[in-house]
Amino acid sequence: MKKLIIIFFIAFIGTNFLISQTVNGDTLTYDGKKILKVWGTHSERGYAYGYLMGNEIKDVAENYVLASVFANSAYVYSFARTYFSDHFSVEENYQEEVQGMIAGMQDAGVDLYSSVLGRDLDETDILVANSIVDLSSMNLTAGEVRFGCSSLSDWGTSTQADPELNGNLVICRHMDWTANQTLLENHLLLVNIPSEENEIAWISFTFPGMIGALSGISQNGIAAFMDVGNYNSVTDENDLHPIFLSIRNGLEQQDYNSDGEINPTDVYRAISDKTHLSPSIVHAVNYQSGIVIETNNALGSVVREDTDNTQIPENNLAATNHFRELYSPVYCYCYEAIIDSLNADANVSVARNWNILCGAAGNVSTLHTIQYVPTLNFVKWSTAKAGMPAYLEEPTEFDINELFSVSSYENEELTDKMNVKIFPNPFSDYLNINFDLANLGDGFKFEIYNLKGEKIGCYEKNDLHSSNLKLSRNIFFPDEKISTGIFFYKLKVSNYFKTGKILFIK
Template sequence: MQKLFLILIFIVSISTILSAQIVNGDTLTVDGKKILKVWGTHQERGYAYGYLMGSEIKEIAEDYIIGYVFGNNSFLYENFRSYILEHFEIEEKYHTETEAMVSGIVESGVDIYSSVLGRELDAFDILCANCIVDMSGMNMYAPNISFGCSSLSSWGESTLVDPNLFGSLVITRNMDWTPNETLLYNHLLLVNFPSEEDEVPWLSFTFPGMIGALSAINQNGIAAFMNMGNMDTANYEENLHPIFLSIRNGIEMNDYDNNSINDQFDVYQAVEDALHLSGSIIHCVNEESGIVVECNNIMGTVYRDEDDNTIIPLNNLAATNHFRELYSPVYCYRYVNISDSLNANPNISV
């Protein structure tokens, strides 16, 4: 009888091992900064993301999204979630990815119950977190929402004197969201190696739980950095798409616009193909030059390049939080400061 019992335990143990999903991911910490590498399908990458970063994902959801942005007000948060559910169209691949992420979190042993919401966190909560910047265009109140960001790209004559650059393009990124303690201690470099034939490897400077592209670079040398715009009035509220996921489509999908050229216009096309709720300014570059994509709900999507500069010298592009092509430019002290610095000393170095 004891022998039979041991055999049954062995069979159950083997069955459990065989049924457990392989974790297609690995983590590394360099100088206190977390790096997560995932590979495989959207499902496999999502599962690995959740399994390896479950505690951090829950911390961002509870302490930053629900706790800080929504002030631990479940009514406000659930209204936000309901709005996303009713007005946004999100591709099935991202639903698959976030569902697998939650499965990974649970199987890693992390409790996903939220005492504020009175329920377990689910895949759609993860998708809602990836719509956090879109809420700038919503007719709702969140007590602690503050986004910004700015960027400068320089190339050619601007970087020629630096021996490390010698004319190559360099981009300077200022990530000035609200200095929330949970965010400050949870920066993440996410490296994706997709197995889908129409996708390319890419990396994202982000926070745990975020699957979209806020600051991202792909294998083809295309980079995109999203800044908030200053005009968020919305007239069209159906079939909306999260701006982070639109940018990801342009970065992750190989040659998004199908013109046999991998360049920054792949990101432009991905943004133009979707309707967005809030105003965004996306700084897109390849290894030689850049464009700044501007979009909002009413005016659609346009872009500008160095030929549209007025006070910024050529071989440079600056993007802050004020539209300069979608609308007539208004005064922006940061844009003026960048211009003054470049005109005083046009040489950019690392």
């Protein structure tokens, strides 16, 4: 298995190079996988996305969305676009993001003209592309495309015997869409790092032009993977919301339901707050457990938990393309194969989680296979090639911390000048953070988060009275239930920041 640890060195592009703003982004291609990292406001992130991936965005728009989903029919597409404009409502921040994307494409010199449509692509076209699953559920598309997907999560007693997992969660996910040459050439790992105070960073396994969350993981360790459901009944066509953007709300907005906890119920609330056109099944997890959210237009949203399992042991959840809580379940060969595997052996390791799902649900339409282990801080991703589905390809392993960190030459210079030292790491009693007080800027902030995404410490320049900040383990374990743990820090200096991991060993 290939493993990549990424450090992005950001090239800031100034306004004197015939572009309208700074490009807050960077790209990397590794093992055929394109990675795009963008940061800043929604508008700034959209601009960087469009500027750096403009040709790829147009390629997907023309040769997948228009050609495959709408069969190159300007009439069918125009009807779907009008339906979208009349019936869907999209938040202002996403409108600003796609406006920024179009502006970035223009400044990059991308020809936006579509010969099929007889006009330039615009912001609404980007939003329609992000709603193809929604629109296809009403037969508002013309192409022969299929949207499937499946996932399996295991934790607790199922993973207790595995020394790597030690009772913590592992999830594997297949993204099954009809194979299309343009999609096969444009797999994209998108890293969003917001500057908005109420938002958190998240990654998306997607395709150029997509801004919603089909397969997403937040920096707080919440993951959400969307499958298409099997019952669609529409009773309310007013104020609809794209399902991908609803899932993104649950991942990107800090504590979406404002209950003081960062957990999968944030994703549930983000979905249940909106009305959707498509039947959807969303598998959402954190490091402790998972839920499956089932939703459609007629019946709204419900949660399926492992305690609702009738054939699969508790501490496991499987999601395919069939409702099991919103409606009475029907036969699914993939689900039955998962049942057989778990009932034959209830113990699940990282490797077995991957193998169970690949054996039960891998198929020719599997474009992405993803595995995520929050406590081990990695995600594995394999992508399909022509004639070879993703689940048969060797995955690349990514370090989550490295994906979420932003580094630049200027940032390295600033942090080196501050001479910040964190030791010992791992620690058992006290953690020391040394700073060079004389060189700290006014924008300095040092924050600590637990795996739930809860901020457990925040220290600004005025809080420092000496060059050493000594933190006891009580800061990390306020309820006095002390156990081995993983924490994250975010070091901010002016407009730059970097993140890292802190380990506590009992």
